[in-house]
Amino acid sequence: MPTNDIADARTSLRQDNSIAAPDTQSGSRIVAIAAQAQGMMFPAAASVASLMFATAASAQDNSVALPTIDIFGGNDGYQATNSSLIRMPVPLLSTPQTVNVVPQQVLQDQNIATVKDALRNVAGITFRAGEGGNQGDTPYIRGFSAQNDVFRDGVRDPGWYTRDAFSIDSVEVFKGPSSILFGRGSTGGAINLTSKAPRDRDFVDATLTGNTAPGARATIDANGKFNENVSARINIMGQDSMVPGRDKVENKTFGIAPSIKMNVTDQTKVTLSYIYQHDNNIPDYGIPFLKATDGVPRSIAPVNRNTFYGILSGPNPDVEKVDASIATAKIEHEFNNNFKVTNTTRFSDVQRYQLNVFPEPNASVPNANNLNVNWTPNRAGLNVHNSLLINQTDFLARFNTWGWDHTVATGFEFSQERRDSLRNNWAGQAGTNFINPDPYRFGGAPGPSTASQRTIGHATAAAVYIADQIKLNEYFELLGGLRYDYFKFQQDAPLAAATVNNLSRTDTPLSWRVGGVFHPTPNTSLYLMHGTSFNPSADNMSVSVATAATAISQFNLGPEKNETTEFGAKADVLGGKLNLAAAIFQTEKTNARVPDPTNATVTVLDGVIRARGFEASAAGKITDAWQVIASYAFVDARNVKTSVAAQLDKRPIQTPEHAFSLWTTYDITPDWQIGGGAFYTSEVWGDVTNTAYAPAYWRFDAMLAYKIDKKTTLQFNIYNIFDKYYLANVYSNWGVPGPSRYASLTLKMSW
Structure with missing residues (x-):
């Protein structure tokens, strides 16, 4: 069921059916809506919205708007034919790599609030429960961690937090090594979030959701x-919701994302954007696994699924607070139809602070025979x-030599990254049943941080890349x-100790990828790809820095090296309306x-995964x-x-052997959809x-x-219809139950 936000270009009609140009008095209209939001839901955010749109409105001309109503059309729905990356400028049909896209319409139909929820539409992606330095989104792809392989609009997003989907237009998953696109990491794959950007038309979409958790969420776009x-x-979001089946766990989130696009000349465009997300949550670390029994895998403790081991009282209750800010300036210049440069x-x-109970086995954890x-x-x-x-600077060029069509993406980047971490254990807390x-x-009370609990990391990085996809003829392409x-x-x-202070290491790895694509017909392709990636220490x-020997050995190690070979097939069928894809692959980390x-x-580099x-x-x-x-892995x-020896021939963590996802909608009538x-x-x-x-589910x-x-x-959504008790995240010592059955009702309004 399409919404208003489905066509970048539209004409308009009023109820008298007269056709006219789109309304250019958008500034005052959106300012009025922002003012309503200011008085109702989001006072501070709406003030920013009013200021931004009022400023831009002052630049508008005096065009006369004719009476109109809207005509909609041109929506791809669940289908994606291209990636948003300038570094991947050819259609997905011609890309020798598995790429899964979760588009905006799926996010709307499933009423998705987080990136984590969006990624359940890509089979095989799992999430690890947090511990110590592992917080926020912790995805695993094809058996390897992708926590450090999350990008927004092609730029690394290093913050460890749970990303809300309010400012996201689509989610792209690039399977296999993608160091040539993104740099370090991406052993099993990488995740790219495409931000909602200004469009050349007027619209306002608002949603108001209530759920049985209980909770509420509101958005304005x-x-x-x-x-x-x-x-x-501008996108604004506010949410306050409990977690179904986890009675004490609560998520309070606020976000705002303004952006403005200016055509400086006919060939030059500047886009400025800012994203802010604030979380004030009661974190959930789930239920502990029982003590190990020789030869018997450990299961989660058989207690009620809503059992909460955290602490809510006193001046220092369990809490998770996040303040995430992303400011971006992008300049695009088209020299002509075949040569473009983008600078970002x-x-x-x-900033993230968390205080919580870790329900892990310790000296006082019970065994299966006596839980009381x-x-x-x-x-x-x-x-x-x-x-x-x-x-980041990216160049895109298209040209022909000797009858071969070249699509060349090249560029360079420079970055400075810092991570400051401080942890301390608490002591003296009361025991509990x-x-x-x-x-x-x-x-309890905070204790002093130990020698290994305070680290300050700083990285300086630079890179240069080039990729050429050559179309030899209508049948063959090389990359x-x-x-x-x-x-x-x-x-x-x-x-x-001084021996582990001011340690430094520099790596200069070279990543590469080669591939070939064969098109039996214009709407089908077979491909073979081989590529590499790397993971520095x-x-x-x-x-x-647990010990001096550990720290020094890590700094003496070069990067882990990964290689992937993939053979696949893609087809656009049913008149190009349905994309099909399949692939077989092997990824090997050769010096783990x-x-x-x-x-x-x-630590040494001598393992193979x-x-x-x-x-x-x-x-x-x-x-x-x-x-x-739909997808299967x-x-x-x-x-x-x-x-x-205990790890030999064992499966990597967070790696299901089989995974499947399916979501489908059907328009019963023009007004009803299931x-x-x-x-x-x-x-x-x-x-x-x-x-x-964690058992299968x-x-x-x-x-x-x-x-x-x-x-x-x-729109009415119901989740976990049969109230299945399953673990959504697991760690070595505990598992976090997924939400129990719950329902939401959403009112969607457009102007």
């Missing part, structure tokens, strides 16, 4: 074209500050690309970091009324070489020795929408 050269957009400068700053005991779980606080300043914990018990990276990492550990901007067999405190598998996907329209997005991943989804994940392991696991969702009139829609 307003866009104004003030004249032929200036357009602006971004500063991002993410007093237990004192561990508690700790963590303060992390991430910042990034980066400048394991089966029925008291959240209002005494929370070749190289990227050279300079990555210097320095770390201070102010509380540690300080991939996550931190190196352990493992403990030295002669000295466990020292291999993932082989098959993936298939479909996205688009089966008929004009029936849309679908089979991953056989193993630790095939390691110095730790939808439903099925999501499956086979068992996953939370630890590297495969002793703690199916989850089913559904949706019903009614279009009250052309400007108003009422």
Whole structure:
């Protein structure tokens, strides 16, 4: 069921059916709406909206708006035919790589609030429960961590937090090594978030959602074209919601994302944008696994799914606070139709503080035979500050030599990144009953940070890349690309010994990718790709200083190296309305970091982790009324070489052997739409020795929408219809239950 936000170009009609130019008095209209928001939901944000649109409105001309009503059309729906990256300028059909896209219409139909929820539409992506330095979005792709491989508009987003989807237009997942596109990391893949940007038309979309958690969420998405050269957009979001089935867990989030686009000349465009997200949550670290029993994998403790081990009382209750800011300036210049340059400068700053109970096994954890005991779980606080300043320049050129069509993407980038982390353990908290914990018990007091709990990491990076996709004829294409990276990492550990202070290392790896594409017909392709990626020791901007030997050995190590081979097929069928894709792949980390067999405190590059598998996907329209997005992943991943006997031949953590996702909608009439989804994940392991696991599960969702009139829609969503008790995230010592059955009702309004 399309909304107003589906066509970049539209004409308008009033109820008398007279056709006219679009309304150019958008500035005052959006300012009025922002003023209403100021008085109703988002006072501070609406003030910013009013100021931004009023300023831009003053630049508009005196065009006369004719009476109109809207005509809609031209929506791709669930189908994506191109990536948003300038570094990947050819259609997905001609791209020798698996790329899954979760478009805006899917986000709307599923009423998605977070990037994590959006990614469940891509089979095989799982998330790890947080501990210590692992917080926020912690995705795994094809058996490898992608926590440091999240990008926004092609630029690294290093902050560790749970990203809200209010400012996101679509989510792209690039499977396999993508160092040639993004630099360090991307062993199993990378995730790119496409931001909502100003468009050349006027619209205002608002949503108001209530759910049975209970909770509420409201959003405003307003866009104004003030004249032929200036357009602006603002997104505002507010949410306060409990987590279904986890009675004490609460998420409070606010966000605002203004942006403005200016056509400086006919060939030059400048876009300025800012994104701010604030979280004030009660974090959820779930339920502990039981103590290990020899030869028997550990399961989660058999307590009620809403059992909460956190602390809510006193001056220092469990809390998670996040302030994330991203400011971007992008300049685009088209010299002609075949040559374009884009320069992007971004500063991002993410501050995150968390204090929480870790429900992990310790000396007082019970065993399976006696749960009715007093237990004192561990508690700790963590303060992390991430910042990034980066400048990227990308050139895109298309030309012909000797009858061959070249599409060349080349460019360079420079960045400064910093991560400041301080952790401290708390002591003296009161014990509590394991089966029925008291959240209002005494929370203890902070203890001093130990030598290894304070680190300051700083990275200086530079890179240059070039990639050329050559179209030999209507049947064959070749791709070749190289990227050279300079990555210097320095770390201070102010509380540690002098021997592990001011350590530094510089790596200069070369990444490459080659591929070939064969088109049996214009709408089909077969491809073969081989590429590389790398992971430096300080991939996550931190190196352990638990001992001097550990720290020094890490800084003496070069990057881990990864290679992937992928063979696949793609087809646009049913008149190009439905995209089909399938691929087989192998990714091998050829020199994984493992403990030295002669000295466990020292790390060496001598491990091998291999993932082989098959993936298939479909996205688009089966008929004009029936849309679908579906994917399946089979991953056989193993630790095939390691110095730790207990890890040999074990599956990597967070890697299901089978995963499946399906979401589909059908327009019963022009006013009624139904939808439903099925999501499956086979068992996953939370630890590297495969002793703690999350069982396999199916989850089913559904949706019903009614279009009250052309400007108003009422949408009902129900999640986890059969109230399945499953673990959405697992760690080596605990698992976090997924939401129980709940429903939401959303009112969508457009002007």
